[in-house]
Amino acid sequence: MDIPSRHRPLVLLAGVMLAQVLLLAFQIKRDRDVRLIRLWSVELLTPLQRAGTWLIGELHGGWRGYVDLRHARQENEELRTELGRLQLRNRELESRAAEADRLAAVLGFRQAHAEVPMLAAEVIGASADAASKTVYINRGSHDGVRRNMGVITPDGVVGKIIEVFPNTSMVLLLTDHDSGVGALLATSRTHGVVKGEGEPFARMEYVINDEKVPDGEEILTSGEDRIFPKDLPVGTVAGTQDGNPFKIIRVRPAARLDRLEEVIVLLTQRELNPQNEAEPAAPAAKSGETATSPSAPTKQPEQKPAQQPQKPGASPAPAKGAAKPPVTAPAKPPQ
Amino acid sequence: MNAHIQAETHIEVHKFYGGAVAGVAFLALVVQAFLHKFGGKAEYLELPLLVTLYFGLSRRNPISGLLLGTAIGLLQDGLSHMPIGLYGIAKTFVGYLASTIGARVDVEHPMSRFAFTFLFFHFHQAVLATTEWLLLAQRPQYISGKLLVASLVNSLVAVALFPLLDRLRKQP
Numbered sequence: 001m002d003i004p005s006r007h008r009p010l011v012l013l014a015g016v017m018l019a020q021v022l023l024l025a026f027q028i029k030r031d032r033d034v035r036l037i038r039l040w041s042v043e044l045l046t047p048l049q050r051a052g053t054w055l056i057g058e059l060h061g062g063w064r065g066y067v068d069l070r071h072a073r074q075e076n077e078e079l080r081t082e083l084g085r086l087q088l089r090n091r092e093l094e095s096r097a098a099e100a101d102r103l104a105a106v107l108g109f110r111q112a113h114a115e116v117p118m119l120a121a122e123v124i125g126a127s128a129d130a131a132s133k134t135v136y137i138n139r140g141s142h143d144g145v146r147r148n149m150g151v152i153t154p155d156g157v158v159g160k161i162i163e164v165f166p167n168t169s170m171v172l173l174l175t176d177h178d179s180g181v182g183a184l185l186a187t188s189r190t191h192g193v194v195k196g197e198g199e200p201f202a203r204m205e206y207v208i209n210d211e212k213v214p215d216g217e218e219i220l221t222s223g224e225d226r227i228f229p230k231d232l233p234v235g236t237v238a239g240t241q242d243g244n245p246f247k248i249i250r251v252r253p254a255a256r257l258d259r260l261e262e263v264i265v266l267l268t269q270r271e272l273n274p275q276n277e278a279e280p281a282a283p284a285a286k287s288g289e290t291a292t293s294p295s296a297p298t299k300q301p302e303q304k305p306a307q308q309p310q311k312p313g314a315s316p317a318p319a320k321g322a323a324k325p326p327v328t329a330p331a332k333p334p335q
Numbered sequence: 336m337n338a339h340i341q342a343e344t345h346i347e348v349h350k351f352y353g354g355a356v357a358g359v360a361f362l363a364l365v366v367q368a369f370l371h372k373f374g375g376k377a378e379y380l381e382l383p384l385l386v387t388l389y390f391g392l393s394r395r396n397p398i399s400g401l402l403l404g405t406a407i408g409l410l411q412d413g414l415s416h417m418p419i420g421l422y423g424i425a426k427t428f429v430g431y432l433a434s435t436i437g438a439r440v441d442v443e444h445p446m447s448r449f450a451f452t453f454l455f456f457h458f459h460q461a462v463l464a465t466t467e468w469l470l471l472a473q474r475p476q477y478i479s480g481k482l483l484v485a486s487l488v489n490s491l492v493a494v495a496l497f498p499l500l501d502r503l504r505k506q507p
Contacts, residue, residue, distance in 0.1 A: 009397035013431050016405050017424060024420035024470050036470060 102262050109154035109264065116229075117267040119143060121151075123260045124168065133159075133176035133196060133257070139265055140167040148227055150266040156233035156254025157181055157221060158263050169265075173257050174234070175202050182225035183234045185211075186218040194219060194234050194251050200258065201238055204249035209242040213249055229266065348438075349393045355503040360386050360407050368414050379485040381456065383407045385493050387426050388455050389500050391433025392442040400437075404430025418471070425462040429455050445494045452493035456486040 025037035106120055121137035139145045141164050151158040151171045159179060163170035172179050179196040183204060192206040217237045223230030233254040240249050363382040370377035387407050391400035408426030412419040442451055464477045
């Protein structure tokens with residue numbers, strides 16, 4: 001380095017001064033017996049070390065953050081995938097649990113009425129016609145299902161068989177226009193007929209206006225239609241009003257007809273009362289047909305409906321009073 | 336500017352016999368140490384400062400001036416109980432400034448020698464006090480009557496001493 005001659009004294013002065021200051025710093029001790037040169041060195045280097053440490057820490061932290069972020073993203077994707085899989089699995093298990101509950105209810109019902117031959121079935125479809133309240137079940141003639149057999153759930157009446165195929169059957173729901181079930185009010189034992197209206201609610205007919213029918217009263221099968229045994233739950237009174245000539249009673253079906261999945265086909269009309277074991281068993285029961293699993297085919301029951309289905313609109317006579325109404329089970333004529 | 340240059344060209348740069356500078360400096364330190372042994376009024380004298388100032392003003396070379404000041408100052412520090420470098424720094428500044436000023440101003444006159452010695456003495460003490468304050472964290476009492484007396488004494492001694500030292504100059 002070439003220093004101009006006129007600046008050499010100044011440079012030399014600075015160098016000599018610096019050297020002497022350092023020399024002093026080596027000797028002078030400040031508080032706590034620390035040499036000044038050490039104090040200066042520390043104070044000079046500490047900020048640099050701190051800055052270096054901070055810089056390295058930031059770089060390291062940034063790198064770690066970047067790496068962690070990459071891992072976090074990958075882990076996030078894996079967790080999302082796992083979450084989706086578990087949600088799917090959860091829904092599957094919930095569905096299975098609900099199915100198990102329903103099957104348990106069906107099984108409990110069957111065990112409670114072990115003397116009554118019945119057949120568990122699964123709803124596999126519904127009618128394509130919105131106005132037609134029908135469903136298909138996975139039981140047919142090969143399983144012993146015949147027309148006009150009653151279909152129920154542990155909650156209550158569902159409908160009856162109107163068409164039988166080798167492996168499937170068509171069930172006319174209680175709420176169909178053409179459906180009718182012999183029924184009675186649980187408290188007053190007043191007889192009538194519960195008919196469908198193509199809506200979620202049914203209607204009980206042939207109850208005179210003088211009859212006091214409170215809302216919520218239970219409606220049971222009367223057994224007079226020779227399809228359903230006596231005292232099966234049909235529904236509850238959802239509202240009443242006087243009509244001409246009979247009272248208009250809205251019936252909320254006991255069975256959840258809008259979400260049927262498992263049903264029971266009654267192979268007999270024997271009353272579902274375990275205490276009635278002394279009564280004569282239905283032919284099917286006598287032949288050894290009892291409750292079977294939904295997948296096990298059963299023999300064809302010998303019992304037949306005692307009364308042929310009438311045409312829709314064939315109104316029976318009023319129930320209470322002199323003569324009981326001709327409780328029938330109107331059904332659609334076979335297509 | 337031209338007048339200033341002309342003034343500088345008329346200032347004579349003196350040279351000394353070999354070993355004279357070193358010998359005088361060494362002698363000054365010895366005498367200083369010897370006199371301080373007795374204490375009292377002898378403490379007013381600052382012979383190393385006077386020698387540094389004289390050779391700086393006479394030789395008019397900043398480099399040699401500051402190096403001489405450094406050497407004398409460090410040796411003086413070595414003879415004292417103070418940290419080495421305190422006098423070194425002060426006399427380095429004095430040597431440098433004296434050489435610089437001596438190259439521009441005629442300092443041969445007794446009055447100017449008295450004045451310069453007075454000023455440099457206080458400058459020297461100021462640098463010493465500043466250094467002690469900055470590095471040793473001490474607060475020396477700078478302004479005092481003793482200091483003033485010392486500066487006057489040294490100025491008077493310089494007026495008497497410098498002509499003696501002039502005899503060591505090489506004749507042109």
